[in-house]
Amino acid sequence: MSKQYKLVSCTINGKQVEKMVDVRASLTDMLRDDYRLTSVKKGCEVGECGACNVIIDGECFNSCIYLAVWAEGKEILTLEGLAGPNGEISDIQQAFIDEAAVQCGFCSPGFIMSAVEILEAKREFSDDEIRKLMSGHLCRCTGYENIFRAVKKTMLRRLGKEKEALEV
Amino acid sequence: MYDIKALYEAESIEHAVKLLAEHPEAQIIAGGSDVLVQMREGKRAGKELVSIYGLDEMRGVSFEADGAIRIGSLTSFSHITRDPIIKEHINVLGEAVDMVGGPQIRNIGTIGGNTCNGVTSADSASTLHAWDAVVELTGPNGVRRIPIHDFYIRAGVVDLRPGELQTAIIIPKASYEGYKGHYIKYAMRNAMDIATTGCSVNVKLSSDKMVMEDVRIAYGVAGPVPMRAPQAEEAAKGKTVSGGNVKAFAETVLKDINPRDSWRASKEFRQHIAVVLAERALRESIRLAGGVIDE
Numbered sequence: 078m079s080k081q082y083k084l085v086s087c088t089i090n091g092k093q094v095e096k097m098v099d100v101r102a103s104l105t106d107m108l109r110d111d112y113r114l115t116s117v118k119k120g121c122e123v124g125e126c127g128a129c130n131v132i133i134d135g136e137c138f139n140s141c142i143y144l145a146v147w148a149e150g151k152e153i154l155t156l157e158g159l160a161g162p163n164g165e166i167s168d169i170q171q172a173f174i175d176e177a178a179v180q181c182g183f184c185s186p187g188f189i190m191s192a193v194e195i196l197e198a199k200r201e202f203s204d205d206e207i208r209k210l211m212s213g214h215l216c217r218c219t220g221y222e223n224i225f226r227a228v229k230k231t232m233l234r235r236l237g238k239e240k241e242a243l244e245v
Numbered sequence: 246m247y248d249i250k251a252l253y254e255a256e257s258i259e260h261a262v263k264l265l266a267e268h269p270e271a272q273i274i275a276g277g278s279d280v281l282v283q284m285r286e287g288k289r290a291g292k293e294l295v296s297i298y299g300l301d302e303m304r305g306v307s308f309e310a311d312g313a314i315r316i317g318s319l320t321s322f323s324h325i326t327r328d329p330i331i332k333e334h335i336n337v338l339g340e341a342v343d344m345v346g347g348p349q350i351r352n353i354g355t356i357g358g359n360t361c362n363g364v365t366s367a368d369s370a371s372t373l374h375a376w377d378a379v380v381e382l383t384g385p386n387g388v389r390r391i392p393i394h395d396f397y398i399r400a401g402v403v404d405l406r407p408g409e410l411q412t413a414i415i416i417p418k419a420s421y422e423g424y425k426g427h428y429i430k431y432a433m434r435n436a437m438d439i440a441t442t443g444c445s446v447n448v449k450l451s452s453d454k455m456v457m458e459d460v461r462i463a464y465g466v467a468g469p470v471p472m473r474a475p476q477a478e479e480a481a482k483g484k485t486v487s488g489g490n491v492k493a494f495a496e497t498v499l500k501d502i503n504p505r506d507s508w509r510a511s512k513e514f515r516q517h518i519a520v521v522l523a524e525r526a527l528r529e530s531i532r533l534a535g536g537v538i539d540e
Contacts, residue, residue, distance in 0.1 A: 137348055147299070
């Protein structure tokens with residue numbers, strides 16, 4: 078077929094952008110190839126592993142099974158958007174480092190974006206709720222416990238519960 | 246990149262119907278969590294797609310004039326679970342769709358897609374069958390509404406005629422008023438898994454909570470399409486709330502269902518869990534309806 082393109086305007090990490098996009102592209106393709114946001118990983122590419130997870134209008138989506146053209150008018154947040162004004166990493170990223178929740182690192186950006194959605198809810202979730210909310214990701218290195226601890230500690234710290242966070 | 250021959254984006258329901266008429270070979274794509282995966286596998290590779298994902302008019306839950314609950318076909322699973330109308334009147338549907346895949350899948354997956362792909366294991370389908378849901382289809386000849394039982398023709402095939410798309414799922418007032426229900430999904434994992442068998446039960450108790458005035462039960466993966474168990478329902482209707490009657494009801498489901506051997510589970514195992522799930526789900530439904538089971 079002849080190539081079919083469409084102009085897609087959206088907000089990515091707080092910046093209004095637009096580009097001509099191949100209609101066959103997934104959002105993963107667009108974010109990686111057109112915007113060089115390589116925290117968005119290509120894992121299974123069928124919506125099972127969560128490595129390509131990004132936040133669209135406040136909710137988590139596997140960008141591999143999301144057509145790039147659907148991003149029109151949407152607000153997208155990737156891991157790169159968590160950086161502070163001078164490139165500082167965020168508290169949840171630091172917690173992943175402190176808890177050794179990262180080994181090979183391939184699943185980390187996806188996990189962290191799901192954690193961001195949890196943290197943005199600004200409420201305390203039970204252990205079972207956290208596990209359920211993080212269950213759309215596969216990690217083949219860490220065995221999940223350290224990831225769970227990083228998320229729980231950051232949640233408690235953001236709620237001002239420093240003492241409880243130390244006990245996790 | 247997906248192997249898409251051409252993509253047509255609908256701007257309204259009317260436009261979608263027109264696009265489907267102009268491109269009879271095209272496949273409808275809603276959230277895409279089935280269509281895109283099948284395309285990746287090669288099954289639907291090289292197809293034309295009509296995308297309806299942008300049609301916000303098909304999202305959300307509302308009441309119709311006669312009190313029926315209307316769920317727009319593009320409403321995502323997570324939005325159904327969080328919806329106040331669903332929480333109050335058919336909580337079991339919100340709980341059932343909260344067991345689909347994982348969190349990201351529940352944000353993209355739609356109830357329309359879950360029913361239009363015609364699979365027996367869909368977590369929403371057994372509950373919709375058990376609540377006598379009605380499917381609204383919009384096509385070149387206007388709108389028609391059919392019971393969900395008639396919508397399923399055979400495994401993977403639904404009554405979606407050329408040029409038609411599913412625009413809403415309706416739960417009539419008579420189907421939900423006074424009923425309480427419970428869904429149990431039996432699967433190997435708690436997330437990212439497909440039901441080995443799913444069972445959705447609901448009950449309407451008499452005002453003194455002593456008699457089961459009506460009992461409805463539906464299964465996923467107990468046959469090629471989601472199905473009710475009418476003989477079991479008859480066995481329970483009008484009976485007093487008691488452990489013995491609940492057990493008798495559960496054992497009768499074996500007269501109705503027809504599970505098969507698959508790599509997920511054997512026929513015998515599915516028959517066994519179908520009985521156990523029926524008993525547990527009815528017990529929980531009775532409890533939610535305010536009844537107490539006399540042992």
